[in-house]
Amino acid sequence: MKTVALRLVRAATFVWLGVAATAAPAKPGKVIWICIDALRAENLHFMGYERETSPYLDELASKSVVFRTALSPSNATIRSVPAYMTGMFPSELFHDPMKDHWLSSKFKMLAEGFKEIGYATYWITTNGNASRYGNQDQGIDHYFEVNSRTMVTATIDEVITTLEAVEQKPASPSFVYVHLNDVHDPYRPPIPFGRMFEKGKSYSGKNVREGFLLDDDGQRIFSNLPGNMQTGTITQEDIDFMVDLYDGCIRYVDNRLPRLLEALNYDDAKDMLIVSADHGDQFFEDGFCGHGRTLRSQDFHVPLIVRYSGFPAHWYNEPVSLLDIYPTLVGLCGIEAPQGLRGTSLMPALLGEKDSGVTPGAIGDPVDWAGRGVVLASGNYWYALNTEAFMLRPWVSTPYIEWLFDLSADPKCRTNVATERVGDLMQCNAHMRQLFERMQPFTSEIVQPRDGDDTYGPNLLEEVPENRTAFEHFGRPLAPVVETNVVSLQVERAKMALIAKTDPNYKMHLFEMAAGLDGAHLKIEFQRADSGLTTWTREFRKPRKITDVPLQLAVSTSAPETRIVVTVIGEGKAKIGWPSFRELVYDTIYPYKWPIQIAPPEAEGPTEGLDAAEQERLKALGYL
Secondary structure: OOOOOEEEEEOOEEEEOOOOOEEOOOOOOEEEEEEEOOOOHHHOHHHOOOOOOOHHHHHHHHOOEEEOOEEOOOOOHHHHHHHHHHOOOHHHHOOOOOOOOOOOOOOOOHHHHHHHOOOEEEEEEOOHHHOHHHOOOOOOOEEEEOOOOOOOOOOHHHHHHHHHOOOOOOOOOEEEEEEEOOOOOOOOOOOOHHHOOOOOOOOOOOOEEOOEEEOOOOOEOOEOOOOOOOOOOOOHHHHHHHHHHHHHHHHHHHHHHHHHHHHOOOOOOOOEEEEEOOOOOEEOOOOEEEOOOOOOHHHHEEOEEEEOOOOOOEEEOOOEEHHHHHHHHHHHHOOOOOOOOOOOOOHHHHOOOOOOOOOOEEEEOOEEOOEEEEEEEEOOEEEEEEOOHHHOOOOOOOOOEEEEEEOOOOOOOOOOOOOOOHHHHHHHHHHHHHHOHHHOOOOHHHHOOOOOOEEEOOOOOOOOOOOOOOOEEOOEEOOOEEEOOEEEEOOOEEEEEEEEEOOOOOEEEEEEEOEEEEEOEEEEEEEEOOOOOEEEEEEEOOOEOOOOOOEEEEEEEOOOEEEEEEEEEOOOEEEEEOOEEEEEEEOOOOOOOOOOOOOOOOOOHHHOOOOHHHHHHHHHOOOO
């Protein structure tokens, strides 16, 4: 997106560099921002979806400014909401975005800016990841955390009931943020919305239960990729039924939105209404279900509707970011902008001004189970770079995967054209590095795969013992059948614990072990040897042969010693080969070290009330 400078000339006039002077609309009486958690753009009817999931939003979109390609700043609530409420990237807000959930008070929340100019501020949430427990209520006068006694999280109906019971409704001037969780899993839309999109068919599968996708043992299924499924098999019927329920959740929220706006005392003539999501959701388009695990558009592409009488209704086709909302409201409402604010004011887009010709782009900054990386929407392309591709793809030895999707021909990002359009791929890489300082070292020369780029180091585990087994049964050594480094077991519970000397500077390792399971199941735990803290656990329950492809797990570690505990559980049979644990060694430059060296926040939040000894104990365990 082009960088647009903004300066105040008169009380109601703004000048944008490169854009003709335009009279700005008056300040809105109320700014109401409704976030529908996990709502991906492509499942909304007005965005081109074939199902009529959103009749009210369709009507609202027809008289509003609609952004065709809006990106959330991250792919999980706990990082996305703090980002767009501070106008900063998640990697700038937290010392370690995978672990830290407490937002430092040094970052100015949007609500604080509104409070400074005399607006009353409201925060209504049904999601604990968008709440005061992450210090996200800074600057809030009226805080409502609506909890449910019957559901996993409160419904929009419970939010409406709570607001209707409040004697003092939001009045002008006010800033109101509402975070709804009804479209987030578990997908449990009420009658009649739950079966609205089944179209006469009846679900006969067994994996979708209570709105979750579960395996035979009741464990959540997040992936159908090799090494990620536990027990059972995902069918297309399972996936279709999950989408039916998801669409039913959307239709339910859409049906209740008019009543919610009435409870918020919304005045269409005077107030500004923003409708968005904090991230999307995926249904195995890239091998995963839910969100926070991929860099695909389904996780980041969200709806963005802005309704205000001062803005002409139209579609804006260039990519934008939810980070752009903060600087937009800074200019429109006269809020003092904090230093280092990211994003660009959307005022030219909202007023229908023409673009200056600079290639626009919007960045997503994911830091989650998918590993580290970046997404970019630029022109007609969706570009993504994962810098730790083996986090969920342990069979991939290179640390980098690049994706490129043509949004004009493939708006749902189903076909990767990275290998076919190398020139465009390199241009997107350059544009990404221009917009996002953190990723500047990741040039195309570094991330493009080449033969011989990486190798594995030696096995860091102990040598095979003389009896070829390190298994114990309730603390006593076992003497199982041994067949050339393969141990045959048939006990209720057997455990093997091995120690590996590892590099404390955050290195990636590949754990590999042959295993055959017949009735028994296998549990593998990775622990810090210095504290005993378990950092990663994986269970394998599905029957397999010892001759099958070995089990492979990609594991990152920052401990000088890593303990690997292999446990065989159950009354069935198991054959276990001697494992290996090898560091991935790069011949190419790997320029990205994690975590980014951001100073940890001052003693605040979760550490308040803890004495020094207790803080040190929790730090040693990895909790602080």
